[in-house]
Amino acid sequence: MNPRVFKGARDFLPEQMLHRERITSVMRSVFKKYGFAPLETPAIEYLDTLTGKYGEDADRLIYRLDYKIGSKDAAALHYDLTVPFSRVMAMNPHLAIPFKRYQIQPVWRADRPQPHQGRFREFTQCDCDVMGTKSMVVDAELIAITYEVLKVLGFENFLIKINNRKILNGLTQYAGLTAEFTGEICRSIDKLDKAPWEEVEKELEEKNIPKTAIEKIKALLLGKNLSIENLRIAFANIPLALEGLDELTEIFKLLEIFEIDSKNYTFDLSLARGLDYYTGPIFETKLPLHPHIGSLTGGGRYDELIGLISGKEMPAAGISLGLDRIYTAMEQLNMLSDIKTSTKVLIANFSSETYVPSLQLLHQLRAIGIPTEFFPEQAKMKKQFSYADKLSIPYVLILGEEELKMGKISLKEMKSGDQILIEINDIEKEISK
Amino acid sequence: MNPRVFKGARDFLPEQMLHRERITSVMRSVFKKYGFAPLETPAIEYLDTLTGKYGEDADRLIYRLDYKIGSKDAAALHYDLTVPFSRVMAMNPHLAIPFKRYQIQPVWRADRPQPHQGRFREFTQCDCDVMGTKSMVVDAELIAITYEVLKVLGFENFLIKINNRKILNGLTQYAGLTAEFTGEICRSIDKLDKAPWEEVEKELEEKNIPKTAIEKIKALLLGKNLSIENLRIAFANIPLALEGLDELTEIFKLLEIFEIDSKNYTFDLSLARGLDYYTGPIFETKLPLHPHIGSLTGGGRYDELIGLISGKEMPAAGISLGLDRIYTAMEQLNMLSDIKTSTKVLIANFSSETYVPSLQLLHQLRAIGIPTEFFPEQAKMKKQFSYADKLSIPYVLILGEEELKMGKISLKEMKSGDQILIEINDIEKEISK
Structure with missing residues (x-):
């Protein structure tokens, strides 16, 4: 026998596990303080629960079991925790609303593993979601949870970037384009934290975005006075964008009440997030001094996803804290002591x-x-x-x-x-x- | 869409999860106090790591993935935590010996689910194992851990039954049979805690065990003076059995030093345990007042299994605490408060x-x-x-x-x-x- 670990998966020895357990234990205690309760769903779901929710590309990455293939009982490993959570909500109408749950479990993706970029086939998601309310208090609390977890773990120079999909939709309209272009534009400008404007501009041109539209986007994004107040003037005739700006104004007021240090968060018009299902505020945490480490956390509001799954309209917002990313960041920043046992x-x-x-x-x-x-x-x-x-x-x-x-x-x-x-x-x- | 949970798996809502998290947190802290460190292995293993270790019947219960079927990279979900742990030991020769690890993770078995008997397709194992020493201190510590976890959780009337496979081998010899009968005899007498002697006797007869052998076994098992000292006389000419008795004597001396209440453990010659790989002391915890709740914990010494997997001889002993069984027992004994959130x-x-x-x-x-x-x-x-x-x-x-x-x-x-x-x-x- 030639013992080996499944490609894209990892063993965690005590020297890693002791820190991983501490990180999740900090998360659990912060989550609970904000009124979240734990939930767990099985690793195995019926295949039809999972497919058709994430888009075609993601559907291909779902690990299927060699079990009743082709039948309605075909089964697979869950791809994320949001869809299983939505299934739980659909099956348990007795749950008190708003329902605030956290869920810390592994997920599986049949992806090409890239360990150096922190991309694995089996990794742990730490999710906090609230279902049943459109109140911005929830969005602000999710940001506060992110802030508190990272502070307790010892992070100092992190930056929670905040934007709103409604504003990005407005940006597309402002540039004179129809809503269908929003996705393409978002994916391009999302690269602005790594690439210079020229590259983004070239990409937009390749996507056949008209020159005048690109100019309008550039003027806004690179303008020196990119503030919520100035955007309110630019977007004066775009109600959806104004709604998005109002939501952010509300969130920033709440973050002040929650005494979140203003050096740790910022409005960032170029933050777009990958997933299609976001509908409102979105957030992502970066380490500006260590751009190669990638996002430590991400999340946002997705008021329409649950309706899609459960058939019942249900506003929702959530965050996902990346255990692996946070661990890697702490390791690289020398925040982890060298321990192999708790024995004294x-x-x-x-x-x-x-x-x-x-x-x-x-x-x-x-x-x-x-x-x-x-x-x-x-x-x-x-x-x-x-x-x-x-x-x-x-x-x-x-x-x-x-x-x-x-x-x-x-x-x-x-x-x-x-x-x-x-x-x-x-x-x-x-x-x- | 008709939302449903995969058959034999379960969702855990906050009212269950809050208790489950408390139970595992008690386990973790006791495990650490005894010098155990956490380890985690991936859910997915290469199929060839898993097959041929548990026996043919169990091999059929391994969940295979629809992934490179038939190739050497075929993959599956782990069936238990012992075999993956042995793979880790084989791949990490640098680990300090003795290596004491705990591992709390779900395992999967493509079994016919019987929820009322606590048999599921996906369930959580909480394992504590020590590799690299034959010292009985380890076996006694594993019993002490079982005792302490159950006491902290509030159990009072539990009974840790203790026996030794070496004594059971001796029993077969004592009855005048060859070693190959040990398995059959063990499986029959293991039923004595649920069935009267007459039933066990009938079963032994059906297995063609000679009447004289059955009489000798009966005299020992039902004899009024079934003590380690009396067995020492009966087994005077059976060195392996004497070795087993010496090991138990040593364990009982250690349990006294560890101040384990003698009402919570006992020597039980009829305890046999299902798994074939045990070689020395074996233990199992029952609730005598609630015999329908099955064993809460089980374990024992398996000095030969690791050699089978890693090719390197390595004595080992371990216990598995059943999270689901312990939870069910606490529920039935009204030991769980009615909580749905930590919010005050x-x-x-x-x-x-x-x-x-x-x-x-x-x-x-x-x-x-x-x-x-x-x-x-x-x-x-x-x-x-x-x-x-x-x-x-x-x-x-x-x-x-x-x-x-x-x-x-x-x-x-x-x-x-x-x-x-x-x-x-x-x-x-x-x-x-």
Whole structure:
């Protein structure tokens, strides 16, 4: 047997998992503070639940099971968490509205994996969605959650970009084009954070956007006074755009009430987001000093998607926090300590004579909540120290015959190599120094 | 579209998930205290990693993907967590030995689902395994972990049954049979906790076990003095059985050191466990007062399985805690409170005049860590109270114009219906009563 990991998937060893568990635990506690409750759906869904929701390209990336292929019971792995959540809403009309749920689970995409760009076939999505209200309080809360999670994790220089699909629709109209061009224009100007205007302009020309329209878009996007107030003047005759601007004004007022540091968010007319289903405010978090890391989070309002799936109209907004992206960013920014275990103390297995008292000590330390291990083999001390060293366990306790006679124990601090003789009752005090 | 859940899988709504998250969080903290570190492997494995490890019957239950079928890259969903863990061990020879990992993930089995007996196609396993040592300290620690998790969750009358495959092999020899009969005999006597001896005897007869052998087994199993010491006399000439008895003696001594209440564990010669790969001590937890709830946990030592998978000899022992079984048991024993959210306070959306101060109050409560929601719509008070009621949110805060003038707020305790007028600064004190 030649053991290997499925291409595009990953094993997470303790040194990664300890951090991943901490990140999701921070998310869970912030989500709960904002009134979100956990939900889980199966990895396996009937194929017809998933197809026809994401667009043709995405449908091809759904992992199908070798199970009743071609029948109505054909099954597949979920592609995201939004569609399964919508199915739950459709099946559970008794749920209190607004329904605020978070969901942290893996999703699968039969994509060409690009590990260096953080693109995998199996990865974890951490979603927060609210269904049943058009209130901008929800959109502002989703931004506040993004902000708080990143702050608690230790991020400083992140930027939450905020825009509104209604404004982008308005931009198309403003340029004298019909609504159908909005998608093409969005996809091009979305590149402005990585490419110069000239490139975007060339792309628009290739898409046969008239020169006059391109000029109008350029004047707005590159204009020095690109503010919501100025856009209100430019879009004075485009009601949908004005509605979008009002929504953002409301959100920014709420972000002030929520004391979100204004250096961490901004209005960005060039933010468009990839998914087609957004209808209102959209947001995305970048690290401006590390543009190669990609977006840490993304989200927005999608008032029409649920109706499409459940047949019942249901406004909705949500965010997805990228566990893998956030982990990679923290790794690259040296925000992750080098840990391989939670164990604080290793009790050495010294001799048969001290076996029982060593195990009593083990029990004593665990009883007061200290993560402790006992080396199970009566191996050479060198081997036992090497184990502690490999796992970066900070302390090794030795209860040899000498120590036993004196009623004391030897405590070795692994980093400094210092070894001291202490009273058994002083252990807690010593290791919490 | 007719929305439905994949047969044999389940959605977990907040009222279940909040408890499930608490149960796994208790497990994680106990696992860590005993020196275990988290590990995760992908849901998708190459098919050849999985097949040929569990036996033919189980191989048929592996969910295959509709992906490169028939090629060496054919893929499938993992059937358990032990085989993927063994693959990780084979691929990462640098890991410090003994390696102690826990792993909490869903597994998939293309079985006929029997929800009433707790048999699903997708369910969560919570595994703790140690690789690289034959020390009985590990086996005793696994029993201690089982005990501690169940105690912390509030279980009282559970019984951890303990036996040893070496003793069961000895029993077969003692009855005058060759080792090949051990499996058949184990499967029959394993039923003694549900069926009377007569039934087991009949089954053994049908398996063509000689009458004299059955009599010897009966005398031992039903004998009044079935103790480890008495078995030592009966098995005096069977070295393997004596080894098994010595191992249990060692484990029981360790359980005393770990202060495990003796009413919660017992030696049980009739415990056999289903899986073929066990080689030493085996354990299983039952609720004797609720025999229909099946085993909450199970595990044992399997010193030969890893060699089979990785080609490298590696003693191992592990336990699997059944999240679904534990949840079902807690539900049936009324150990689960009726919760649908973590939200402690709902701030009513009273009027446009009090909108901003209400949101300031929302931010204030969240800042001191109180899970708080603001009703996003300016709906009728009745509707807002009904929302709090449906989710069992304990408090509703109302900041109306009157309250605003007085600089106070109305606090309604939903259970009693009592409404009092309080100072803003007294909220924390009031709701923590």
